[in-house]
Amino acid sequence: MHTTHPPLRPALVILMSVATGLAVACNYYVQPLLATIATTFQLSINQAGFIVTTAQLGYAAGLLLLVPLGDMLERRSLIVIMTLLAAGGLVITALSPSLSFMLLGTVLTGLFSVVAQILVPLAATLAAPEQRGKIVGTVMSGLLLGILLARTVAGALAEFGGWRSVYWTASGLMVLMALALWRGLPRYQPSVSLNYPQLLISIFSLYKQNRVIRTRAMIGCLAFANFSVLWTSMAFLLSAAPWHYSEGQIGLLGLVGAAGALAARQAGTLADKGKARLTTSIGLLIMLASWGATALGAHSLLALIVGILLLDLAVQGVHITNQSVIYRHKPDARNRLTAGYMTSYFIGGALGSLISASAFHLAGWPGVCGAGAVMTLLNLLVWLRGWRAEKSGES
Numbered sequence: 001m002h003t004t005h006p007p008l009r010p011a012l013v014i015l016m017s018v019a020t021g022l023a024v025a026c027n028y029y030v031q032p033l034l035a036t037i038a039t040t041f042q043l044s045i046n047q048a049g050f051i052v053t054t055a056q057l058g059y060a061a062g063l064l065l066l067v068p069l070g071d072m073l074e075r076r077s078l079i080v081i082m083t084l085l086a087a088g089g090l091v092i093t094a095l096s097p098s099l100s101f102m103l104l105g106t107v108l109t110g111l112f113s114v115v116a117q118i119l120v121p122l123a124a125t126l127a128a129p130e131q132r133g134k135i136v137g138t139v140m141s142g143l144l145l146g147i148l149l150a151r152t153v154a155g156a157l158a159e160f161g162g163w164r165s166v167y168w169t170a171s172g173l174m175v176l177m178a179l180a181l182w183r184g185l186p187r188y189q190p191s192v193s194l195n196y197p198q199l200l201i202s203i204f205s206l207y208k209q210n211r212v213i214r215t216r217a218m219i220g221c222l223a224f225a226n227f228s229v230l231w232t233s234m235a236f237l238l239s240a241a242p243w244h245y246s247e248g249q250i251g252l253l254g255l256v257g258a259a260g261a262l263a264a265r266q267a268g269t270l271a272d273k274g275k276a277r278l279t280t281s282i283g284l285l286i287m288l289a290s291w292g293a294t295a296l297g298a299h300s301l302l303a304l305i306v307g308i309l310l311l312d313l314a315v316q317g318v319h320i321t322n323q324s325v326i327y328r329h330k331p332d333a334r335n336r337l338t339a340g341y342m343t344s345y346f347i348g349g350a351l352g353s354l355i356s357a358s359a360f361h362l363a364g365w366p367g368v369c370g371a372g373a374v375m376t377l378l379n380l381l382v383w384l385r386g387w388r389a390e391k392s393g394e395s
Helices: 010-025 031-041 045-065 067-071 075-094 099-126 129-161 163-184 196-208 211-239 247-263 266-272 276-298 301-326 331-393
Strands: none
Touching: 010 075, 010 099, 010 129, 010 163, 031 045, 031 099, 031 129, 031 163, 031 211, 031 247, 045 067, 045 099, 045 196, 045 211, 045 331, 067 075, 067 099, 067 196, 067 331, 075 099, 075 163, 099 129, 099 331, 129 163, 129 247, 129 266, 129 301, 196 211, 196 331, 211 247, 211 276, 211 301, 211 331, 247 301, 266 276, 266 301, 276 301, 276 331, 301 331
16 A cells, blocks of 8 residues: 555645756756767767767666656655666766767666656646646646756856766756655555566556557657757757857757746646647647748747747647546556656657757758658647547547
């Protein structure tokens, strides 16, 4: 039996949101720094882009192998230990003398920063049912804000102390957050009696048995691929002519994305009211429209800002909706549902990073925007196929 817990206080929701944001940010500090790191280690654009891909693949491995442990082990201890191990990965990156060491630190950080995805289902479990979508939306907003503001913070720190200072600062923040989580989180022991191999196998069974969850996983995969397509090549676009922006200036565009993320918070509340299909449809259409504005961003900063705002609004709105929908199924398996969904999500992110770097290398910014638009059209086709199955399964 799990340990009883008090009602989820607003202060604890804020702590979990900040912790989620800090954890996931660990994988994204690198993006505005890519051009500088490429110069440090004498890398090509494709090689520098592979650092982002490594972070995403490490995260995907952690999602599949570590997040399910949240359905088996005491969660507060698990969360604190993983937060400290992620800090260790950041230290290795900060000390890196070569690309090989940087990739090692990157993959370890990605592996253990999936602690963010143990915090999200814990918030859903601790929340009252009628507030679950809203609270998941708040914590997920912390996650996306972490992804976006990581660029702003990394760019600003790199301007003053070099790119390595970003990782030293981040590791210190993760240690402090581990202490705060140890003090603030309630102990929670799940009631699942499966062993570890059974736990992993059950992830595939859950998704095999439910078409709605499979559809949501594929939508999330393609949505986050869109997100990575945009942000992976942003530094290459803005550091070259006609912009010649510094890391700090490039990082400031993360604030634009953060505004979009905050605007999407209501998606969880709408999902609580049975409007998940509507928010998904609108979100995917906004995502498609965003690429039209972004394509003009090669020569217009205003168009680029509009494109970023629309894309991040759409990605976050669809993501919060997806999480709210899958958490209605199997309450005792929320970590495994999260593991399956988020593994798909971050595999999409890794795929998007690879496609983005290759598209920019081959066709410049128009190639990047074309790749994003094609992915969004594919996502709309996936959603059209899954619409009827979800309609029959939702009240």
